[in-house]
Amino acid sequence: MRTTSRERLFPRQLTTWLRVLIIVLLGLGIFFRFVNLEQKVYWHDEAYTGLRMSGYTKNEFVQQVFNGQVIGVESVRKYQYPNSEKGVIDTINSLAVEDAQHPPFYYVLVRLWVQIFGNSIAVTRSLSAIISLLAFPCIYWLCLELFQSPITGWMAVALLAVSPFHVLYAQEARQFSLWTVTILLTSATLLRAIRLGSKQLWVMYAITVALGLYTFLFSALVTLAHGIYVFVIQGFRFTKPVKAYLVAASAGFLAFLPWILVIINNLSQVKQTTSSAQERQSISALITGWTSNNSYLFGDFWRYEPFFPDLNIPGLRWGRYLVPLLLILVVFSFYFIYCRTEKKVWLFIFTLSAVPALTLILNDVILGGELSLRSRYNIPSYVGIQLAVAYLLASQIISHKVRQRRFWRLVLVAVISTGVLSCAVSSQAETWWSKGSHANPRIARIINSSIKPLFISSKYSLNIGDIMSLSHLLKPNVQMQLVTERTLAKIPDGFSDVFLYNPSKKFKSDLEKAFILDKVYKNGRLWRLKEKKISSINI
Structure with missing residues (x-):
């Protein structure tokens, strides 16, 4: 059929009823996209x-x-x-x-x-x-x-x-969200170009292919899917639409060639950066x-539990x-x-x-x-x-x-x-x-509750990104002492509380030689330091 x-x-x-429903949903969709833009953690x-x-x-x-x-x-x-x-x-x-x-x-x-x-x-x-x-x-x-x-x-x-x-x-x-738009735009352009056969539309398709690639690398998979579709729908024959697709797609990839060379030159860095997705x-x-x-x-709506144990919403x-x-x-x-x-x-x-x-x-x-x-x-x-x-x-x-x-x-x-x-x-x-960075809002509230806090951390694990995230949540009176875990300079006096954020096991062990560490947030994400002897240590 x-x-x-x-x-x-x-x-x-x-x-x-359907007209009203569509208008209401479109209005709600716009509203939800802009409401409380700052509320969720800048992770x-x-x-x-x-x-x-x-x-x-x-x-x-x-x-x-x-x-x-x-x-x-x-x-x-x-x-x-x-x-x-x-x-x-x-x-x-x-x-x-x-x-x-x-x-x-x-x-x-x-x-x-x-x-x-x-x-x-x-x-x-x-x-x-x-x-x-x-x-x-x-x-x-x-x-x-x-x-x-x-x-x-x-x-x-x-x-x-x-x-x-x-x-x-x-x-x-x-x-x-930009990638979503490029996927929709390039797909609609492809179908129209196939239907009308206009050279201008195929040029537009080439442009959208390039824009998609410059937005996100996996756009190449979208272009591949388009190619398979065109070849199959044309009966695996070298027809005019197939030729047009190959020229347009090639032009899009040719425009992306400068960044392809960048990726090739930094391939080892790319592998290192994406290692977290290789487990x-x-x-x-x-x-x-x-x-x-x-x-x-x-x-x-049922996904709140792991991240919001204090959020008690019956029935969800x-x-x-x-x-x-x-x-x-x-x-x-x-x-x-x-x-x-x-x-x-x-x-x-x-x-x-x-x-x-x-x-x-x-x-x-x-x-x-x-x-x-x-x-x-x-x-x-x-x-x-x-x-x-x-x-x-x-x-x-x-x-x-x-x-x-x-x-x-x-x-x-x-x-x-x-x-x-x-x-x-x-x-x-x-x-x-x-x-x-789910824990950052609560950690920030703990630190912000202190009168004159000092925040200490290192570049261990994902700390660099999480510290940048925390900087948007901490009050201006919070002072930071960030180290590379090789040498921790003398911790100055005059702070009401000294907090240690997500240390490595070795870093924590070395600090325990000079300080008492009290865990103030679960999973060892945040500790409070209390001096038990001289407040400096070389690591």
Whole structure:
């Protein structure tokens, strides 16, 4: 069965309740993207966005700050925002020499944005929120090109608007809302270029390929998925669309060649930086993670527990039982779209969803790692999932069968309600599953409660990013003494409390020769030092 004229002309038959629902959901989606932008912790990865944006490298930051001198919190925050000492070229250079797996497009944009509008966390994150709004017209356009169905387009907009996953990344100072937009834009451009065969459209496709690559490296997987789709739909023949795709895709990659050379020149650094994603996981852990991550497209209000043990919201635990139901919905939507649409429709969704996901999954299963568990890396697959679910719901809520129509309208209300509730709960939280540095808000409150505190830490483990994160939470009266764990200079007198943050075992052991260490936060993240003899020690 194929797409019917009834579905194409649906806007003329759009009932009042559905019109109102779409408008309300679009308004809620915009609201959730901008409400409490500063509330959630500005975590480790976002702090590194600030460092790159400032134009400093991590090595420069360590050399200038981790020197054992007592400094104020502002001396750390200096490395989080643009200043007159560094320019845009320094931002690009900081990425090139230390973080080449992150192309510079987003970082240059956010630097210019902050230079114009100010350096608060809300301003920094607001760029991602504004960019995320472009996803609405882009996904609507993609649905028109793919389904020729406005109702499916509006359904996709509604699902995207209150998707907890997309709302969370719209409020984060990272490149993933921009990546979502480039995926949608390049996909819609490809389909239109194939349909119309215009040279201008193929030029536009080449530009969007380049923009995607300069936003995030995994855009190459999206382009690969597009290539497989074009070859298969053209019957593996060297047709005009195939030639046009090869030229346009090659032009996009050619424009990205300068950064490819940067990556090659810094390959050892890239491997070192991504080592945290190379830890082998069991198959059961991978399957559990994939299932949970897929559910976050539609709901995640049950995920507060690990990060908010003090947040007592009765009844939310039952939400975890929705995970298998949401998986069933996703699987059925792919089956439904396969049965109900032409090959050129379902094949596009299948390739966009499967090629990037299978690449990451096979890497993790064969070579070991957890790339596929990082939900932000699976955005192309999530776009495919949302397109499939949007088509299922849009076509079924206008079914000729009354019982079937009523059932799917209930499903639509349940899915939408799950998303809205999730966005409402997470909008009031200070951290969430998408964040790291979960302990920082509580640690900051402990330190800030002291009259005249001294904060001591080293560059051990992930401390550099977490210290930059903490600098946004600590009061101006907090003084810092940051070291490299080789030599701790004399701890000055006059402080009401001396706190030690996340020391290595050796560092802690050496300090215990001169101080009594009282744990004041779980898992040894924060200790209070009490002098038991001379207050200096060489390590």
